Amino acid sequence: MNFWVGLIIGLILGWVIEWVIDWLFWRREDEGTAVASRTMDIDLQGKLAAVEAEKESLAARLQEALSKEPEVIVQEVIKEVMVKQDRLQKIHGIGDVFTRRFNEAGVYSFAQLAAITPERAREIIDPEEWQNIEPEQWIAEAKQFAEKAQNS
Template identity: 30%
Template sequence: MTQIIIVALVALLVGFLIGWLAEWALDLLRWRARARWAGFDVEARIGEEKVVQFGPGEGGDSARIIAGYLEKRDAEIHELQARVEAKEAQLDALQARFDEYVQTHPDDLTAIKGIGRIYQWKLRDGGINSYAQLAQMTPERIREILDVPAWRKIEPDSWIEQARALARRG
């Protein structure tokens, strides 16, 4: 009977030991997987744990590991800030080029109903290159620039209104 009790106690002790080791191993694997997924250096995290486990003054290696980790993150932050500044400078340059393009390229006057390619060419020869310029003209001045015969029906009043609307939209 005593042998059965001793065997049962040894089996119980071995069972507890195996259960504890299995739980410890699974916890360690889960912890490392989470750390890897989060992008942390597992060894640095182990070093942090040592600082917590040991008393004051015994965590020098961990402090160096943490300092190295923080230096890497600071370097990444500075690199990303430099990249953002470079992209902002690139965006500013593109905006300046676009603004210059808008100023140097005339509006498409054929977007106005009644103005085709020929009338657009004649208006440009007369110095009208934008909707704003056309909106400031008088119907008589437009007829004069186009030099159309009296029998040809054109509607410069409508063109002026359309040009005003297009000039407001930008």
């Protein structure tokens, strides 16, 4: 019987020693991991708060941009819809480059070109010294084309 009692006492002592070692060494690492995990959680919460603040800032900027954007879009649509764009290249002496310059200045139709002064046409075209332009002739031709379009 002494053998069985010794075996049971040895098993109980072994279990107690293993439990003490577990608590002293292995659980301590788990606690360290828990502390590291809590530190990481705090760090992630700080990053999340920073991202939320940036998101709110971007949302405010987006709303501001959207409040301004429709005005620009409406102006462009009005130019395209309300003003029939004529092919200004039909006028002798006006090519693609001069047409683009007139369009950038808001002149899209023969009627609009006929309404500007020769000086304004020179400002819009901004010719080089070697370029010989005739805005008076362009305006006269534009008036003719605009009258034909009205009569049609």
